[in-house]
Amino acid sequence: MTEQEQNQLNQYLFGLAKKENYKKGTIIIKEGEVSSKFYYLEKGILRGWTNNDGKEITFQFLFEEQLFCATESFFYNTPCSYSIETIEDSVLLYIDKEEMNLLQNDKSFEKLFNKYLISRLALYQNLLIARIQDKPEVRYRKLFQEKPEILLRIPQHYVASYLGITPVSLSRIRNRQ
Amino acid sequence: MTEQEQNQLNQYLFGLAKKENYKKGTIIIKEGEVSSKFYYLEKGILRGWTNNDGKEITFQFLFEEQLFCATESFFYNTPCSYSIETIEDSVLLYIDKEEMNLLQNDKSFEKLFNKYLISRLALYQNLLIARIQDKPEVRYRKLFQEKPEILLRIPQHYVASYLGITPVSLSRIRNRQ
DNA sequence: CTTGAACGATAACAATTGTTAAGAAAAAGA
DNA sequence: TCTTTTTCTTAACAATTGTTATCGTTCAAG
Secondary structure, three states, X not given: OOHHHHHHXXXXXXXXXXXXXXXXXXEEEOOOOOOOEEEEEEEOOEXXXXXXXXXXXXXXXXXXXXXXXXXXXXXXXXXXXXXEEEOOOEEEEEEEHHHHHHHOOOXXXXXXXXXXXXXXXXXXXXXXXXXXXXXXXHHHHHHHHXXXXXXXXXXXXXXXXXXXXXXXXXXXXXXXX | OOHHHHHHHHHHHHOOOEEEEEOOOOEEEOOXXXXXXXXXXXXXXXXXXXXXOOEEEEEEEEOOOEEEOOHHHHHHOOOOOOEEEEOOOEEEEEEEHHHHHHHOOOHHHHHHHHHHXXXXXXXXXXXXXXHHHOOHHHXXXXXXXXXXXXHHHOOHHHHHHHHOOOHHHHHHHHHHO
16 A cells, blocks of 8 residues: 555545544543544554453554554444553544445545555564564564664553563563663 | 355355365465465365474464465565465365456445455454463463364474474473363 | 384473562652 | 652562474375
8 A cells, every 4th residue: 555545545534534632541442342433543652452361461552643443343343352542642533433434435435445454454464473473582673673663652561561571571681682 | 244245255256266176285375476366265274384594484274165365465466475385185266366356346346355354354453462462371272272173184383383382382281281 | 015204292401481579760640 | 849650670489481302103105
């Protein structure tokens, strides 16, 4: 998906969108509830996490200019299996599902959205492969190379959880470098 | 995506498809090459794997009645970053990308394919979350509960690789139960 | 049927990570 | 500013996994 196509899609989706400010620590999408909004993160950082026997597991970070929704919940109207919250003060744009349904009559939108889905699918496949392939220490090094901003803007215990290790272990790995 | 929608999509895609038999151990999609076919696995089992410093990492198994393609390679015409091979004698249906492009003019197909992409996206998100959430031993137990046929039909060292551990460690885990 | 390769179990030791706890530093709130 | 909370580091020990090697067993090709 080219940058131009991305901009066109954003224009379709968020040309008439509402804008809202959220303080750090606000839950945008809540585990167990149905989420029927499609979002664009204009400013800030978000974190996706699930509850695992009382322990929070962080599985995703979202940065500026990122489109997102709770895919399964949004498209199938099912309770969401995870939460998404702000870890900085953030600005979000959003549209409701009904507004999105209206867009689906537009063939040009449909084609763009198709491309968006394909790019997301490819991304998640690559994320999954990378996670199977690499051990925690390698995952840390790659993350540090590819997205150093994650390590600068996000508390380390969230990063540790995202890497699938404990904060103690991450601290040790960092110290080894 | 309902079963009916799935059948409709399969009919669109593979109504006029070629059918081919492959012996066990045949490479269907080869790492480094561009794959421009969309497949349906009628019979057999496939395995997706990548080369990681000389070590094979298995990241996916495909079973009967499964649609698949090398997403990134197929849609973006890039060299594929992994291989897919048969681990049993298998029967595949396939169409070329040009045939698929013709289908894209059909609005009904487009809608179905959209739903397919959404279902795949949701699946991969869940796979990724599960992998971040669970430790190797838990992953094994869940796999055993959800897909015991994997453990019966697939050599254990492939399963171990898929779980992100060594065959030795998998053998130990199995012995602990 | 025979032979070599592939597969799985086990053992011993190394390396890594988890757990718990304590303390220092930084950030947030009053 | 002062206090409280959060975050990060470090240490000691436990648990898990990795590595290497050996040994039957099974599978497959000839």
